[in-house]
Amino acid sequence: MTTTPTMSSHQTPDVVTCWTRQVPQVVEEIERTGRYVVREEYVRAKNDTISDYYLGLYRWYTHGCRRLVDIPADADLPIWLALTPSGRLGMVEGTVSLTLAVPRDHLFVLDYDKWGYRVNDWYVPLDEADEQRHNEELARVGVTNESLLFTSDKGNFYPALKRKIEASWQRVFSSANEDMEKNVGTIWEIRKEWVIDVERWHG
Numbered sequence: 001m002t003t004t005p006t007m008s009s010h011q012t013p014d015v016v017t018c019w020t021r022q023v024p025q026v027v028e029e030i031e032r033t034g035r036y037v038v039r040e041e042y043v044r045a046k047n048d049t050i051s052d053y054y055l056g057l058y059r060w061y062t063h064g065c066r067r068l069v070d071i072p073a074d075a076d077l078p079i080w081l082a083l084t085p086s087g088r089l090g091m092v093e094g095t096v097s098l099t100l101a102v103p104r105d106h107l108f109v110l111d112y113d114k115w116g117y118r119v120n121d122w123y124v125p126l127d128e129a130d131e132q133r134h135n136e137e138l139a140r141v142g143v144t145n146e147s148l149l150f151t152s153d154k155g156n157f158y159p160a161l162k163r164k165i166e167a168s169w170q171r172v173f174s175s176a177n178e179d180m181e182k183n184v185g186t187i188w189e190i191r192k193e194w195v196i197d198v199e200r201w202h203g
Helices: 024-033 040-065 112-119 128-141 153-157 159-173
Strands: 015-022 079-081 096-103 108-111 183-187 195-200
Touching: 015 024, 015 079, 015 183, 024 096, 024 195, 040 112, 040 159, 096 183, 108 112, 112 159, 112 183, 128 159, 153 159
Parallel strands: none
Antiparallel strands: 015 096, 079 183, 096 195, 108 183
């Protein structure tokens, strides 16, 4: 099931109002070129020594989303969006907040809890009971940190368990959470015509 946010005055069934916090240079690029896409150097500047991990993760995620939403061919890194006013990131120095009206076919709605499991290389459970069964399996085989199955040679000793966890990651691309407060949105470009409002930091 795909969940759509409650409509605001800018929304129709085909358009969703979203919010994203960015640096002022993003607005400048939109004004200059008519659109913005994330470039690798932006991710590296933000994530420093763990950049390679996040670049790989984001490209994995983008690959999975291409079959579900409209993603430009020249974009492979997502832009993260709040889907409710309460989910918006607060304004801080050196940032701007953009209100966007995004066509629904360009937006993927993601259960943020599922994403948290995936970021940590954990099993993405079907529900609480499934998670409990998985944790019991980990305890039986003596695995105390399942992330090590992917970040060390430990995975060589538990190939079936590793495959099970990897297969569960596809659940990231299934249904969103019924509670919209627990979801986030991703798009792969910001077009000038999608920008409703720009709020700037004034100190």
